[in-house]
Amino acid sequence: MIVEGVLTLGFLFLVWIIVTKRKHGLPPGPMPFPVIGNLPQLALSGAKRPYAAFHNLAKKHGNIMTLRMGAADVVVLSSYEVMRDVLGKEEWSGRIFEESLKARYLNQRLGILFLEGEAYKDQRRFLLRHLKDLGFGKQNSMESMISVELHELTSRLRQRMADGRQAVVCMHNYFNLSVLNVLWSMIAGTRYSHDDEKLLALLEHVDMLMKCGSVGNLSSMFPILRKLAPKLTGEEKQLEAYKLLQNFLRELIQEKKEIEDGNPEKCFLDIYLKEIDKFQGDSTSLYTEDQLVMLCFDMLLAGSETTSNSLCFAILYMMLYPQVQDEVHKELVGVVGTANTISLDYRHKLPYTQAVLMEVLRLSNVSPAAIPHTIMERDAIYKDYKIPKDTIVMINLYSVHMNKEHWIDPEAFRPERFLHNGRRLIKDEHVIPFGVGKRSCLGESLAQSSLFLYFTTLVMNFKFETVPGHLSPSEEPVLGFTLSPMPYNTVVTCRR
Numbered sequence: 001m002i003v004e005g006v007l008t009l010g011f012l013f014l015v016w017i018i019v020t021k022r023k024h025g026l027p028p029g030p031m032p033f034p035v036i037g038n039l040p041q042l043a044l045s046g047a048k049r050p051y052a053a054f055h056n057l058a059k060k061h062g063n064i065m066t067l068r069m070g071a072a073d074v075v076v077l078s079s080y081e082v083m084r085d086v087l088g089k090e091e092w093s094g095r096i097f098e099e100s101l102k103a104r105y106l107n108q109r110l111g112i113l114f115l116e117g118e119a120y121k122d123q124r125r126f127l128l129r130h131l132k133d134l135g136f137g138k139q140n141s142m143e144s145m146i147s148v149e150l151h152e153l154t155s156r157l158r159q160r161m162a163d164g165r166q167a168v169v170c171m172h173n174y175f176n177l178s179v180l181n182v183l184w185s186m187i188a189g190t191r192y193s194h195d196d197e198k199l200l201a202l203l204e205h206v207d208m209l210m211k212c213g214s215v216g217n218l219s220s221m222f223p224i225l226r227k228l229a230p231k232l233t234g235e236e237k238q239l240e241a242y243k244l245l246q247n248f249l250r251e252l253i254q255e256k257k258e259i260e261d262g263n264p265e266k267c268f269l270d271i272y273l274k275e276i277d278k279f280q281g282d283s284t285s286l287y288t289e290d291q292l293v294m295l296c297f298d299m300l301l302a303g304s305e306t307t308s309n310s311l312c313f314a315i316l317y318m319m320l321y322p323q324v325q326d327e328v329h330k331e332l333v334g335v336v337g338t339a340n341t342i343s344l345d346y347r348h349k350l351p352y353t354q355a356v357l358m359e360v361l362r363l364s365n366v367s368p369a370a371i372p373h374t375i376m377e378r379d380a381i382y383k384d385y386k387i388p389k390d391t392i393v394m395i396n397l398y399s400v401h402m403n404k405e406h407w408i409d410p411e412a413f414r415p416e417r418f419l420h421n422g423r424r425l426i427k428d429e430h431v432i433p434f435g436v437g438k439r440s441c442l443g444e445s446l447a448q449s450s451l452f453l454y455f456t457t458l459v460m461n462f463k464f465e466t467v468p469g470h471l472s473p474s475e476e477p478v479l480g481f482t483l484s485p486m487p488y489n490t491v492v493t494c495r496r
């Protein structure tokens with residue numbers, strides 16, 4: 001009887017080892033369980049959010065570790081040094097394209113976020129070249145587009161102040177449409193009124209899509225859940241939102257085609273439509289209307305919420321740390337003067353303000369786990385590890401921004417960490433909100449310029465305070481693919 005028991009246990013242990021065995025050469029990680037992989041260790045890591053749980057496990061298992069998520073082995077990168085070493089290499093630059101994505105991307109690799117290889121390089125080059133011609137990344141043109149939006153935003157804010165001085169404003173998605181307009185001026189040659197009902201409704205769908213999941217959540221580990229419980233997992237609602245947004249873009253493209261007037265191209269849509277014409281009849285061409293729809297869709301998804309959430313966090317921190325807000329205001333008034341408009345040229349003259357913006361990007365972790373990569377084309381070698389082709393790679397930017405050894409007090413909002421003697425700005429390469437390497441953010445220059453101009457104009461013109469008699473808003477974010485602050489109210493007072 002005892003012998004049989006021992007043999008059964010031995011057999012079960014052997015099955016466990018065989019079932020959970022990692023592929024040879026993968027980095028170390030916690031021992032996985034059959035079927036549920038490393039879910040128990042993630043759940044018991046002491047963190048509620050997936051990216052924070054990866055961070056806690058990395059402290060024990062290393063800055064490059066393997067986790068079993070559902071049926072897949074996932075390699076998690078958790079330090080700047082590892083990211084810098086590997087993410088510039090071609091083989092680390094693939095993207096997942098699994099069943100649920102196929103349903104969203106017309107069953108083809110389209111757009112930009114999930115393209116890879118030559119098609120990706122071609123589309124990224126095309127996008128950057130032509131957006132640049134339209135003003136993207138060029139200081140003067142970008143500045144003038146942003147200032148049109150800022151003028152409207154600040155005028156509307158002033159109009160809300162009943163006594164001309166003060167108003168309580170809800171900051172939930174407050175900057176979405178304004179920020180989108182800057183991008184849309186280049187892409188579609190249009191901007192929308194800040195109370196355009198149709199656009200606001202569409203942006204609510206974008207918001208829902210960004211909050212419907214997060215990198216490393218349950219349905220990403222067990223995609224079958226989406227099929228088994230489409231309502232519960234939000235799959236049904238998400239597919240509907242994808243369809244609505246894609247239809248909106250298709251209609252926009254159709255309108256553009258109809259008003260073709262023979263004039264030189266005024267926006268990215270005009271340029272791309274010309275390119276589609278050039279390749280008409282070539283069935284292998286990537287330049288198609290479907291690709292244009294998905295390209296615009298990806299830009300809409302990647303470019304609007306990220307910047308606007310960062311701005312909402314910036315205003316939140318100004319409310320919660322009034323002495324920092326006063327310092328920024330003092331520096332702005334001292335350097336720019338109250339009579340002048342702020343331009344990007346002032347950036348290097350405003351070290352404290354720049355330090356504050358770096359701290360906002362570090363601590364808010366708007367895109368905490370970037371967008372997962374995959375190993376493509378061939379196995380990847382790093383130190384003693386050999387990571388097989390098609391392995392998913394998670395880039396935990398949160399770990400870099402919250403590394404205690406590097407930052408000492410990572411949880412604190414302390415812009416001074418970026419200042420030498422309180423005056424000179426220290427650029428720290430461990431602030432990587434836009435990712436690193438070949439797949440790093442395509443919109444960084446637009447995002448950085450928008451953040452600087454919106455933030456400085458707002459702090460120069462208005463003071464942001466907590467609402468008297470109410471609890472201070474929380475710094476805890478709302479979980480999603482991107483993080484946003486919980487909706488909060490602020491008392492806005494006109495400074496000039």
Ligand code: HEM
Nearest residue numbers: 113302303306307367370371434435439440441442443447
């Ligand atoms: C504060 C604002 C922003 C943040 C924090 C941010 C962050 C990021 C991050 C972390 C990635 C993924 C990098 C990786 O996978 O390794 C990314 C990718 C991307 N971002 Fe941004 N982003 C911002 C604004 C923008 C804007 C304004 C645009 C549009 C103009 C944009 C377009 C893109 C695109 C197209 C990609 C995909 C690049 C690729 O797949 O190779 N982003 N962004």
